[in-house]
Amino acid sequence: MSLDFTAVTAVDVSRHYGRRKALARVSFECRAGDIVGLLGPNGAGKSTLLSILATLVAPSSGHVEYGGRRSSEVGAALRARLGLLGHDLYLYPELTARENLRFFARLYGLADADGAVGRGLAMAGLVERADDQVQGFSRGMRQRLALERALLHAPRLLLLDEPFTGLDQASAAALVARLRGLQAEGCLVLVATHDLDVVDGLLTRVLYLRSGRLVETTDGSAGLRERYRRVMQTS
């Protein structure tokens, strides 16, 4: 059973761990073709929100709708349309780049696994290093590979948690270009990041998160740093 959607809606999503509130009644909507920025200080709840959107964590209250349907209604098939790139990259260090991609391609049950792996390696620019173990890669190379791993199954919703951390300028620019390409293909991208200068001009919507609460939502993103400072000061 295949499932697709063009809009993701969070409705009053809250998540608490005992007394600690990670998210409080976060509501927003985004559509395919959006690149949504999730900005906020450390501990604002960005990672928690991404985990909830990836269906790895259940909200304490509220729900998320994917094309009008909740994850509890749809089940495992939904995960085939989601991609997550976490802080820890989710790569097996002892496997080669090719083996990592091939494992996940087969795990997702892709019809043309080898083709997808080849394309992924090419997009990551790692064809010459395809048969080297990942533990020998630099952070930038691992990031590129991890991104391609998240994109193997051509997800509709791509969630990125601090993807620009530790990247040099060239790698960051390459990532930005990749995201623009995905946007053109109709992918819905959500990026949690601190690197405001890098994403300036890239984002179509911006969600400002602070202490678990969504304090402001804006469109477009010129002059991001200035706006961020203003929003965080007034809220």
Add this chain to the structure above:
Amino acid sequence: MLRKAVVPVLGLSMVLFVAAPIIIHRAPYEATMGLVQKIFYFHVPAAILMLLLAITCGVLSAVFLFGKKQAADWWALATAELVVLFGSMAMVTGPLWGRKAWGVWWEWEPRLTSSLMLYMIFVAYLLLRRFGGPGAEKLAAGMALFGMANVPFVYISVNVWRTLHPKTTVIPNLVPPMAWPLWLCFTAFLLLALALLAMRVQLEEQRARVESLYLAAEED
């Protein structure tokens, strides 16, 4: 409703516990063991309750894990603590009785070993809840479930060796003067257990309410 029930139940239990030593004293001496046997009036109810509460905890854990009912977790925690409480009582009174009656502190036979394993499982349950960090409630529920499934196997596997423990048939065949104090003590223990359960669950309920108040307060 829980709150109202606690005081009368506890009160009744205390009355029975006060009456117990008198009744026990009046009960006849058992032929071979004499005075020592009278510890059985406390040991047996404690052991029975330990088993009953353990089964209850297992069932509640399944409800919590699969039915996702939060209240079931409070009851599971409360019953688990009582399993350890009554289990400790049984594990202390048992060897005391055994030493005097049969000359051994411990014997590796089915009933004793299964009870000990059950006791260990629930101590592990409490350790997990205490030291397992956030989200440990679910894991502990899984542990309780596995513990339940485990007990029959322990019993059967130890059963291959000889049995020293009096068979269960002792209880139905008790002469009335001995049966009566036993049922009295059992009732006293049962009422105590219920009262303690009610109080403990109430505590968890209030803890959850305080937490939700904290969470609600932060929203302003």
Add this chain to the structure above:
Amino acid sequence: MNGFLRVALLVVRKDLTVEVRSRELIYTTLFFAVACVLVFAFAFVEEGRALDDAAAGILWVSIAFSGTLALGRTFERERHAETLRALLLAPADRPALYVGKLVGILLLMALTEAVLVPLVGLLFQAPVLAYPVLLAGLLVTGTLGYAAVGTLFAAMLIRARSRDVMLPILLYPITVPVIIAGVRGTAALFQPEPNPDMALFWIALLVFFDVVFVTLSLWTFEPLMTE
């Protein structure tokens, strides 16, 4: 069903590949198991002869201890780059992931036992070759029961605090029947007048245990792994 087995085999193959590259688990688990046997041998040997049934007991305790280490390390690997998250994120059947991990552990423990059994036979003059089929039956069913519960517990403890000490605390009480059956069955085979019927009884009990606990693990894996 086809998808289930496919995913499980995929996980097994991935684990084998990783292990063959680093060989960390194989070497450390084997060495630890051998060290275990030796330490217990020193404890239980009196005037050059082991106490009765010591061989059987030492064998199974060493299996249990080295199994605990292997379980901990296997899941520590999945925790390292949070790859377990990536596994859970895939649309694959969660129980299939459990089965894949279980098979991996079983292979590692089989390798360990292949070294331990001859070692025990040598050190304690135990007749390991007298009833090879029955002994293998005990080892297979016992290890399966132990690993089934161990894999579930190790997986569910990945996100818990104090997970290193929690695993033995939770695992040992539950696997007591396995140890009892394994030791008594092996002892029945090692004793001066072997009792193969007794060993068969224990094997039957272990099979029953395995069925119950593998089913229970498959059933509870998904609720225990999701937050």
